[in-house]
Amino acid sequence: MKILTGAGSHFFAHWTAFSYRQAIWIIILAFVAAVLSITYTVNNLGVQTDTTDMLSEDVPFRINHKRYKEAFPQYEDALLLVVDAPTPEQAHETAKQLTYYLQNDDAHFYEASYLSGDSFFEQNGLLYKNLSELENITDQLAAAQPLIARLAENPTLETFLSVLSEAVVEINSGRNLELETVFNGVSSTLDARLAGEPRALSWQILFNGERQTGLYQELILTRPKHDYAQLFAAEQSMNAVRETAMDMGLTHDSPVKLRITGEAALAFDELNSAMHGAQSAGILALVLVIVVLLVAVRSVGAIMTVMLTLILGLILTAAFATFAVGHLNLISIAFAVLYIGLGVDYAIHFLLRHEEIRKNGSPVIQALPMAGGDIGRALTICAVTTAIGFYAFIPTSYDGVAELGLISGSGMIISLLVTLTIVPALQRFFPIQPIKPLISVKPVHTVLEWPIHARKSIFILTICAALLSIFALPQIKFDYNLLNLNDPRAESVETFRELLENSDDSPWHIIALADNRDETVRLVQQLSGLQEVDKAVTLLDFVPKHQEEKIRLIEEMAMTLGPISFVPSSQKRVNIDEQRIVLVDLKRELSRFLDEQSAHQASQAAKNLHASVRNLLSRLNALSEGEARESLLFEVEYDLLHLLPVSLQRLQLALGASTFTLEDIPESVKMHWLSKQGIYRIAVYPADNISDNNALKMFVRAVQDVTPGATGVPVISLEAGKAVVDAFIHAFSLAIIGVVVALLVLLRCLKSTVLVLVPLILAALFTGAVTVLMGLPFNFANVIALPLILGIGIDCSVHMVHRSRNNGEAYENLLYTSTARAIYYSALTTMAGFGSLIFSQHQGTTSMGLLLLIGVVLTLVCVLIILPVLLHAANHKPST
Template sequence: MIERMVAGIVAAALRLPWLTIVLGAALTVGAISYVESHFAITTDTSQLISSDLDWRQREQQFDAAFPQHSDTIEVVIDGTTPELAESSARKLYTALSAKVPKPFEAVHRREGGAFFDKNGLLYLSLEEVKQTTENLIKAQPVLATMAADPTLNGLAKALSFVPQGVEAERATWADYEKPLSVLAGSIDDLVTGKPSVFSWDELLTNEKPASADLRRFLEVKPILDFGELQPGAEASEIIRETARQLGLTPDHGVRVRLTGSVPMADEEFGTVAEGLVVNTALTIAAVLVILWLALRSGRIIFAVIVSLFVGLTLTAAAGLAMVGALNLISVAFAVLFVGIGVDFGIQFSVRYRQERHNLDALREALVAAGRNAGKPLALAAAATTAGFYAFLPTAYRGVSELGLIAGSGMIIAFLTSITLLPALLVLLNPPGEPDEVGYRALAPVDRFMARHRIAILTVTAISVAAGLPLLQRLTFDFNPINLRSDKVESVATFNDLMKDPATAPNTIDILTPSLGDAKALAAKIEQLPEVSRVVTLASFVPDQQPEKLAVIRDAANLLGPSLDTPDERKRPTDEETKATLKEAASGFADAAKKGGGSPIAARMADVLGRLADATPDQRSKVESALMDGFKLRLTQIRAALGAEPVTLEKLPQDIVSDWTTKDGRARIQVAPAGDGNDNANLRRFATAVLAVAPGATGVPILIQESAKTVVSAFIQAGALALISITLILFVALRRVSDVLLTLVPLLLAGVVTLELCVLIGLPLNFANIIALPVLLGVGVAFKIYYVLAWREGETSLLASALTRAVIFSAMTTAVAFGSLFFSSHPGTSSMGELLALSLVTTLAAAVLFQPILMGPPRNEKKPEQVSPASSTELSESL
């Protein structure tokens, strides 16, 4: 029935070829117009999984309560010194804040600001407060002198007190060895024009700055348009340009980098698009070469390409009409369509060539091709469509939409192959086929495989069974970051932050009805061994405040008067600064001569002397490099010594709004203990917190839950695809044994594919796992071709035209899929790698294993000739 129906459709297209082509052209023009006016792609990766899931609803509820923390740009500012990092953050924060409300909704400092400048000491431990204030008191003579004259002249005066202090035995040269060495080295570098790194923090504390002291953060909430391919690109570029205009560049000791959900999504799309034109051109060229080897006729190739193009445009238009906007996964429909859809054109064309060799008459050969290839093509289209449609009921929306578009595309590809393709061929009138189309040279291989059928089946079974233990080592990479290129700034910066537990974005957030509920729940969570830190709004009220404030007030009483901002005074002239430097150098030189001298005293004398003899411009550069940081540090010290009691009521509004909502709900943030980059550790952490707080959300939970959702979706889709394909085969083949002969090689190919994944070290992930259901659809098409040919009595399958069609069809599909492997995007590349690998195993199972498994056909094939009845049927069809 299917054969007659397809033959009738082909005959109808042949009777009205121009109408068929005009109709196809009209549909194509309409489809192109629709795509141009309706094309849309969303890079919002949060929409790839259904929002109806419980964990997605918790995520959305939290994002709605604290929208300022979703869809953000994280600005990471690294300075060579703490002072440079802090001053750079202040400059950039001020500049970006001036651009609110467009293109930024808000700009927020994650740390620092006036509140923490004033009360930052209260958040240290009592011992740390005591140590910090003691260091400041020890530095009081230097601080007082320089506070009164914050210039290079004041620094020289302050340094002149050092030899006096040592001579009065209030200190030793050993006490000054490290800070003076740092200062001497910096001055020496600056005078000679070399880059210099100098920190007053290090000089005052006599300790190297911690990595956290060299880094600051801004959180920017941009205005996004998800209709754009890169919704945050404009905002990101404005941030980068502002940083450049402020001189916040590496050659000035500052590095500004962007990460966060917005830059990562933008740069991911850019990575996917990178090299797309070149890869596409090379893929098309390779496909054309393969088509030439398969079809040997420019006219037939032209007809196949036109048919494929028409099918692709119709699929694109239908896809946009069905889903509205493509996503980062469904956009791959084009590659899948070309890779799989071309199979129908090749199968029909090779069958036509075979019939043309037998019949010679063009129209009769085309109708015969439709009749003889109709059933396998229809079954292949139905099975492939079922494989893609199996994703529709799953919660993995990104792949579900891909399945809808690609599955519909298979129907379109089948229809164009039996209508437009024969209509084009009858008008193009390719020459006849004097030679056989198949590979008759492979007939001995057919006979060899038939003679040793049992031995080959046994060896195959043993080999596959021997590899089954490998499946225990099959891994699934649950980390979505590994699907992104670590060469782009946003991902590289994210990975850098992940190395530090204090900055790793792997915390869990919990939304509670009130601050009281948050405190009570936080107390329970703190008891979990999987938890290292729990933060609520109450955490911003420091402990031991009376004791800390007493220490700070004592230091303020001692230091305050000497650090007060002096009245406006005349700036020292360069000549005055030069004289002060020489005086200071003389003091160090005299000290170096006494009692055997000190190397550091001699070095300071030399450095200060050379600075005094330098040009005014050199002294100006040294002053700017050294004193700008001191002025900032002096401002911070003055603010810190004015600390006041902190209560919930006195917390700044920006902090309060970060932790509570207007209706009183409160946020809890929980950090993991142990390695935050270890997936097993994060899984234990997420499980433990969810057991106490079922409403929790956050990156560790989202990663685990999305992994469960994706894996569940593919298991569901795989099972549904297998069931639906089995039903289609049973309805068409009517024999359980024939259905098994079709499915067993397919399942064998799937097992071997997974075994090879282990051997080559290719883990499954959220992107490449799509290859497995696609394997069902593509693989079953090849198997159907062979089973139906076997049922018709074909005795030499390898030598037949069918094998030619299958091999070249697989080659074009492999080229299309393999082109993804060369993508700069790791997720896309891994998808292409697994698709190509699965295609190789599927082809081997179809061409080599299936004929052996089927054995001799039930009915020997009659000599290829056209009976009188067949001739009559062809004439009636035409």
């Protein structure tokens, strides 16, 4: 076994021997350094969870977004509260009450607004309907007026059913009454109660002549007070919303539900799912890594050496991050992942090389300096080149990645120093013993022997695979959709996707700003003409057209309805017999109508109501106790009538509408569309579903062609994705140049430098091609795996080339050395440690784990199969 001698080797040998001899003091100093580092880090390291701060403020789209935030701060990091209710009345009242509470919660919110509940829209809401809709409402009110008047005097179930019976008699006698909507509404309400899923009758829906279906939504926009020094910046404000909702009775079993989404909630759920996923994966990863280390070193002491070295290096790197940067962000926090993935390699290589040298019977005091002298140079080359690769991220405009590069690059130097110092010291207490390598196992031996006899086949397969990969590279995609990173089962994500399906009020719309009214009109005309745009909404759209004609129809409604006020309902006990009589009467009249008017347009609705009344009577007859019957009838009365006073009150308020101009719109509404600086806000909605990346890109680019200063989530997603891609292309270009220069300087051999780089390039090509084949796009999360794959590729190639070049190992022996075993086991620890991320609920983390698995496996193939063949070809001239 040839051990390289030279100044470098002597230096590392003396370093290792000194650490071994002074083990006690070194371990004490390491412990003190760890304690001081932990104390310093805990007291001084901050956390920034605002993702926009990860990009340079000089990026154009950030400048545009900053202008928008200054003009309309209420939309920055907002929470969007979605109230779902069986009726529009319940949704409206709940949203209005919740908004009132949140507006008075100064501790957690700057403001809260519910535009639909603003008094201006409550009074003038009818003016936003078209003329045909108003005419229909007028007809419905005319038909319902007698019923409403009777119920106002005596709001009981008997009155309601009696009036319905009289109405059935009227239409059976030939009178033209619009009762189909009423029949369907009452029937659905009765069926819901009998099915155990009670649903109130919406009189607002009846007045509009519509059918009551599904759930009705109202949206509340809140601007919470975030604390970005906390990991979960929106946690307190979200908890405040939920506590208020609970106080209002919005529980899981209540008919009205509250859901939270919006930018802040999505960020909260994304971070929450990522951390929970990492915790779950971490337990699995720890078990798998320990198993791999047991197989690799087969010694508890050696495992403790690896883990203690890794932990110390991680603590010192965190302290450096605290000193050099002062905070972590959602990107730079990945330094821990990168450090663990690469730092464990150094200790494994050192220990296995030491174990290999000890097989000749040398004592630790002799074998350890020999191992240090031999492996120290290789580890130094790995650390320097990997650090240069990370430092190449510093000049990018993506501050989050730049900070990651600084911390991770320095972490590699720290890992080198810790490995060369602590591992020899710990060998004083946990000396590794020679072990029988698993290479002696026949299946493993057979696999490693195959490339020896198939070098030409490997060359041909490699060239073909490389060419195919080059053709596949243009198909690599980047997923700009931030929703695809999150847990799809999270409430905020499900709710947000649901809102996206509604193009009328999609939360994913582009915001354009105009400096004056004329510019606003011009931009709206240009934007509305784009095929990618559904509509562009501004403050000017809040002045409805044809106001005079609409006011005449509204006045006609008011005359039709007349002055109606409800008499407070008495708390008398339900008269079961009287109500049964009116139910039987209604059933009889419906039967007569169906017999005599089977072709009437309301016959189907009457048939449904007849079945519902019959089922209600059957249920009453089936109940043996009087209290149960009384309770059922009381609940039916409540379902049918309790929303009528509220609906009528809102209608009467809306009947007081009057014409208005732009100047008459109140500040509570205007503030959302016209800033104090006189800047107009234009909301541009997409014509297509922009969850698709191509549709997103076309929509954003089309709008930007008209107004380059546009902003909003679609623009930020696309431009941030482009910035990330550009940053990584820039960084990797610099990294390759830096690594090449470093290898030439450190190896002082062009051939060796090329041999190190070829597996790296091949692994990159193959990884890109496999992502295309698997339909795995790059995204904001899994790009973090690329520096780790780059670092692993550099380290593995350097170790193989160094062992072949400096120790004179022949191809046939290279794969049987501790170097090949260390590469294999290091890769296994990385795959075990981070491959477990594929089980995370966070889709971005899952994709990162999958990409790491793909990249590391392909790197292993390139280094352990292709590179030895290349080394053999480089070291042997063809025979003549």
